Amino acid sequence: MGANDLPTATHTIAVHRPASARAASGSPTPAWTIEAIEALFDKPFMDLLFQAQTVHRQHWSAGDIELAALLSVKTGGCPENCGYCPQAAEFDTGVQAGKLMAVEDVKRAAQAARDAGATRFCMGAAWRAPKDRDVERVAELVEAVKGLGLSTCATLGMLEPQQARALKDAGLDYYNHNLDTAPEYYADVVSTRAYQDRLDTLHNVRAAGISVCCGGIIGMGEAPVHRAGLIAQLANLDPYPESVPINSLVRVPGTPLADSDPVDPLDFVRVIAVARITMPRARVRLSAGRQQLGEAVQALCFLAGANSIFYGDKLLVTGNPEAQDDARLLAKLGLSATRTAVSTPEYTA
Ligand code: SF4
DSSP, X not given: OOTTOSOOOSSOOOOOXXXXXXXXXXXXXXXXXXHHHHHHHTSOHHHHHHHHHHHHHHHSOTTEEEEEEEEEEEOSOBSOOOTTOTTBTTSOSOOOOOOOOOHHHHHHHHHHHHHTTOSEEEEEEOOSSOOHHHHHHHHXXXXXXXXXXXXXXXXXXOOOHHHHHHHHHHTOOEEEOOOXXXXXXXXXXXXXXXXXXXXXXXXXXXXXXXXXXXXXXXXXXXXXXXXXXXXHHHHXXXXXXXXXXXXXXXXXXXXXXXXXXXXXXXXXXXXXXXXXHHSTTSEEEEOTTHHHHHHHHHHHHHHXXXXXXXXXXXXXXXXXXXXXXXXXXXXXXXXXXXXXXXXXXXXXX
């Protein structure tokens, strides 16, 4: 279908002022209030999806899905205690701590991802915050991956301003640092750092000129208001992130959140839809937990505006659908993989 061939929506689409307008006016009024976001969540499911798909087609080519690969370049042994994470040293999850991978090994993995159709290569390291010498070594990885013609992303924990600048100089396009949940629920998930630490890193990344990849996790026992609070935090970042990964909790045995109630799949689709409506020009990415969703729910997520997936058979240390299954699903739905040039803006509209 074309971009504007849908009938007129019967429900009013929430209007928010762009970040530039807010900055110009100096107004402290956020673009999105919690109440406005809760009102979106409360809409009838079909109306919400219709609105999300309408917004999506105003800003993106409808059949276009970005493929991103993710490699754990330094696994396990993390001193943080994020309740969902099998890489935290204090949880007994069977994940073995490893050292930072060698440049040649990372390069080989990036080459394989590129050959499988990935356009961006994300490197994850289980650190609380890298030391300056760690950043120097990651900068070498970034240069190597960039040299293959891939867009680069890293997730290394908290960053100081000079570290962000060093990574930018090495060619880093994106930095991932998730807000995880709403500020009010954050202490229930992790106690070794504060929400403000996350915001400070996001600020340092932005200031260095690196694009921001930032999202959260659904299914950690949060209340509906916390889901709205997470979306409000993301949507009110000025500017909002270029990439917004939405994860469904993978309940890994040995982690404190292993016994969380499973997420209602339709509630997860709602989160995708609300993210799309509130951040129309962001790449909304189906991330961890996609394996549990099944094809039909993934299709609903794409309808709700998701336009990026992690591609490949492993997501850091949890499973991800086989690349072939992904290719089959995209073909079934008539979706095609994005093959954008390196370092072009994410926005295609
Ligand atoms: S999510 Fe990141 S910071 Fe938290 S425990 Fe896992 S590796 Fe460490």
